[in-house]
Amino acid sequence: MGRNSNLNLIKELMKDGRKPYWKIAEKLDVTTESAVRKRVKKLIRDGTIRKFTIDVNPMKLGFQVQALIGIDVDGENYGSIIKRLKALDEILSLSISTGDHAIFMECWFKNSEELADFEKKLLRIDGITRICPTIINEKIK
Secondary structure, eight states: OOHHHHHHHHHHHHHOTTSOHHHHHHHTTOSOHHHHHHHHHHHHHTTSSOOOOOOOOGGGGTOOEEEEEEEEEOGGGHHHHHHHHHTOTTEEEEEEOSSSOSEEEEEEESSHHHHHHHHHHHHTSTTEEEEEEEEOOOOOO
16 A cells, blocks of 8 residues: 555545444455555554544534634744643634634634633733634535
């Protein structure tokens, strides 16, 4: 299994991380299940696969508002801002980015009032200069 095979294997696992290796082998036209198992172990060992996770429907858990929030920061406080953000339970994922905003985060809230309260909480962090939330209406892929 080469580089393209690795990508195809990873795509299959991203669709369904619980899919049996024999089904993946069949789909990718690999002769044995053990070849897939060995390749997955290698990808885990070399850090290509960092973890297996799940895809959740937040609304089923009572989170009516799913938001991607871009924030702008001043450069002086960048490191301390990242440290503070990493500690906030409301943030599901946190990414450093280029483009319109320095930092992006994904958050879920029970309602729009919780989102508004979170925005106020963010504004109290020294060095955050702008908050730009975007509400996700529907996750397509």
